[in-house]
Structure formats: C-alpha cells, structure tokens
Amino acid sequence: MAIGGYSYLRNPKGDILINPTSGLPIINSNFLPIGDRTPDFTIGLTNKFKYKNLSLSFLLDIRKGGDVFNGNAFYMFRTGLSTKFLDRETPVVFKGVLRDGLENSDGPTSNTIQVSPLYRSDFFTSLPESEFVEKNINWLRMRDVTLSYTFPDRILKPLKVFRSAGIFVTGTDLFLLTNYTGADPNVNGTTATSGGAGASGFDYGTLAMPRNITFGIKAGF
Numbered sequence: 034m035a036i037g038g039y040s041y042l043r044n045p046k047g048d049i050l051i052n053p054t055s056g057l058p059i060i061n062s063n064f065l066p067i068g069d070r071t072p073d074f075t076i077g078l079t080n081k082f083k084y085k086n087l088s089l090s091f092l093l094d095i096r097k098g099g100d101v102f103n104g105n106a107f108y109m110f111r112t113g114l115s116t117k118f119l120d121r122e123t124p125v126v127f128k129g130v131l132r133d134g135l136e137n138s139d140g141p142t143s144n145t146i147q148v149s150p151l152y153r154s155d156f157f158t159s160l161p162e163s164e165f166v167e168k169n170i171n172w173l174r175m176r177d178v179t180l181s182y183t184f185p186d187r188i189l190k191p192l193k194v195f196r197s198a199g200i201f202v203t204g205t206d207l208f209l210l211t212n213y214t215g216a217d218p219n220v221n222g223t224t225a226t227s228g229g230a231g232a233s234g235f236d237y238g239t240l241a242m243p244r245n246i247t248f249g250i251k252a253g254f
Contacts, residue, residue, distance in 0.1 A: 036068030036102055036234070038162035041129075044136045049129030056146030057159040058127050068166040070234035073098030077176075086185055086199075091178040100168050101218045104237025107165040113157050121151040127159075170218045172211040179203040181251075197253040205245040217241030 041049045042059040050059045076095040081088060109115040124147035131142040150156045181201035189195045211218055220239040222232030 034069060034071040034099075034234075035066045036070060036100060036166055037064055038067045038102075038166070039063075040065060040067050040161050040163035042132075044130065044141065046141075048136070048141060049127065050132040050136055051127055051129040051144040051146070053131040053133050053146070055153075055155070056127065056144065056148045057153075057155065058129060059132060060161050067161075067163040068100035068102065068168070070099050070101070072096050086183045088181050088183075089179070090181075092176040094172070094174045094176040096170075096172050096219075098169050098171065099234065100166050101170045101213055101215070101220070101234045101236055102162070103165045103167055103213075103215050104222070104235060105215055107162060108237070110160060110165075111157055118150050122149065124149050125156075167213055167215075167218075170211065170213045172209060172213070172218055174209045174211075174219070175204070175207045177203060177205045178207065195252055195254060197251075199251045201249050201251065203245075203247045203249070205247070206242045207244055209242075 040061050042061040043049055051057070052059055074097050076093075078093040078095065079091065081090040083089075106115065110117070126147055127144060129144050130136050131144055131146075133142055135141050148156055179201055180203075181199055183197065183199040184195075189198055209217065215236050218234075218236070219242060220234070220236045222235035222237050222239060
C-alpha cells in the first residue's frame with residue numbers, strides 16, 4: 034500500500050535544497066516511498082427505520098486516514114493548467130536553502146531567489162510527485178439510502194394476483210464529506226485484476242463515483 038515516487042533533495046536538517054543558479058528546488062533522483070495508502074480504519078454503518086408500511090434504510094461509508102496521490106493535480110501543474118498559478122506574473126520564492134557548499138553546515142544560506150512562472154517553463158516541472166500526495170484523507174459518504182413502501186393486504190387481496198408488492202427509490206453516493214481536494218478519494222487507477230492492492234488511492238484520470246437515483250417495483254406472486 035506504499036506510494037513510491039520522487040521527492041525533494043534535502044540536507045540532514047530536512048531543508049529542501051535549492052539550485053543557486055535557477056532558484057528551483059532540486060529533485061532527489063532516488064525512487065523512494067512518499068506515501069502510505071493504508072487507512073487507520075474503515076467503518077460501514079447500516080441502519081433501518083420502519084413506520085407502518087414505510088421503511089428507510091441506509092449505509093454510511095466511513096474512512097479515517099490513508100494517503101491519496103492526486104495525479105490529476107500533478108498533470109494539471111505539469112501542463113501549466115493548474116489554478117494555483119493563475120497569476121503567473123507574481124514571482125515565487127521556494128522555501129529552502131541553497132546548495133552552495135554550506136547546505137550541510139550550521140549556517141546554510143536561505144533561498145531568496147525569485148522565480149517568475151510566466152518566463153520559466155521549467156517552473157512547471159520543478160515539483161516532484163511527493164507534492165501531490167495528500168496525507169491523512171478522511172471521508173464520510175452516503176453509500177446508499179432506500180425509501181420503500183409496501184402495499185397493505187387490503188389492497189392486494191382483492192386482486193388475487195400478488196402475495197406482496199411495493200415500490201422503492203434508492204439513492205447511491207448522494208453526498209461525500211472529505212478533506213481531499215480532488216473530486217473523489219475513493220479511486221483506483223487500474224482495476225482489481227491488477228492483483229494485490231491494485232492502484233487504489235491513485236487519482237489519475239479516474240472518474241468520480243456518480244450520484245445515482247433508482248426507482249423500482251417489487252412484487253411477489
């Protein structure tokens with residue numbers, strides 16, 4: 034369930050190293066763990082309420098923790114379409130220390146170099162995958178809710194056809210509460226056929242769960 038990828042090159046204190054020539058952060062060339070998709074826990078809470086011939090049932094899906102790679106945000110940034118940098122004329126100063134030979138000393142040189150995204154195409158390849166791994170993602174979603182009505186015997190017996198009958202309406206994924214910035218954290222970049230945990234937690238070109246409403250009739254003969 035680990036997420037592997039590239040991150041920043043840092044000094045022993047954890048400071049991001051900055052290229053003193055370009056003012057851009059330096060990417061670590063080693064492919065390392067940058068996230069963990071394993072949730073702290075998941076809960077499925079179901080309940081049913083009934084009043085005379087009406088019944089209401091629902092299933093709540095709860096998840097606490099686990100990381101999600103927002104590949105859509107990564108792609109949008111790399112192609113210069115991210116809304117985070119609509120104001121491209123405003124200079125950016127990356128937080129870190131210069132790799133000028135003093136980066137591992139007690140007094141590294143803080144970065145003050147301004148970079149203007151408008152004039153630097155390499156700016157949009159300067160952030161590694163680790164910047165787009167969203168940590169400790171939680172969600173509460175209404176997985177499904179069903180409202181049904183069962184016709185009473187006094188209506189069915191004269192017909193002499195049905196032993197039971199009723200109508201229902203079911204809503205699926207009607208709402209989602211989450212701290213994830215993308216459309217839906219419950220995503221999988223592949224399918225279950227890939228084996229193991231597959232690509233769950235990789236949000237890259239995957240469509241969010243749609244809201245569905247279904248009407249139906251149940252009948253017993």
